């Protein structure tokens with residue numbers, strides 16, 4: 044696995060960027076010690092290209108010009124032109140080197156950045172679900188329901204943190220309780236499959252609400268995801284309340300499954316835009332009960348702490364850790380680093 048060799052460290056200042064479907068967040072890591080300098084969040088739709096956004100949002104606003112860049116993007120990283128999911132930008136590292144004065148560009152997956160972030164998440168930016176003490180320096184998992192459902196492992200080996208991105212949000216999920224068997228037949232499938240992302244993301248929350256309404260024989264209201272969670276948290280709509288209960292249950296089940304896959308004794312972290320917004324629902328007993336309900340491994344799961352990440356810019360925090368101390372991480376860079 045290619046890592047950053049000691050004779051080829053990234054040159055500071057390092058531009059770090061978290062490029063989502065809707066928003067792009069940039070920050071400048073000036074040296075290994077100073078706090079990174081944040082820039083205002085920009086809407087991707089306001090700029091034709093990522094180069095234009097970096098020029099306007101960073102270069103034109105700072106006398107310090109970045110020499111290197113590390114970008115986290117939603118979408119697979121293959122080849123020299125990287126199209127983004129849910130956004131018209133195409134990231135072209137060679138163009139960035141030619142036009143922005145950069146000498147080194149690294150592009151990684153957005154959930155890898157979330158994984159980098161949970162290697163060192165201060166207590167003030169993580170809210171425990173349950174009361175298990177965090178006492179083990181061991182592998183971890185991050186799951187993030189947002190526009191989609193991201194999943195990544197963070198393996199702890201050889202005194203290093205190794206992010207393991209994957210497509211864990213697309214695994215099959217199935218019914219278990221009598222109520223599940225009433226609701227699941229109504230969940231919208233993808234080519235016949237109830238993948239986790241059909242339920243555990245913004246769009247999925249509405250799918251689940253609609254399925255519950257169908258199981259109850261009532262017409263669903265035309266809710267957006269935020270309406271479902273608001274009525275669910277306020278207790279003003281019975282089906283929305285159950286949607287949040289089942290959302291927490293299914294997220295707990297998946298979190299427990301991922302904890303077993305990665306033997307994540309170091310904890311499971313819930314990131315993504317939705318986890319923070321439904322925190323009170325995740326703090327109710329169902330999430331943790333479903334997480335631990337893994338016979339014959341209940342004892343293993345009972346000992347694993349679970350958290351909601353409350354950091355407002357978690358992916359940037361992960362990129363910043365990596366930029367300052369790359370040798371703490373085993374980040375595979377094959378085909379993902381471009382240099383002058």
Ligand SMILES: Nc1ncnc2c1ncn2[C@@H]1O[C@H](COP(=O)(O)OP(=O)(O)OP(=O)(O)O)[C@@H](O)[C@H]1O
Pocket residue numbers: 062063064065066188189190191244245246248267268269270272273315316317320
């Ligand atoms: N209060 C809420 N309750 C439930 N879902 C919500 C709520 N607010 C927003 N959402 C949904 O969360 C999803 C957006 O998630 P998130 O904020 O993680 O964005 P993202 O995928 O990181 O994209 P970007 O990085 O471009 O902002 C959308 O599907 C939106 O409808």
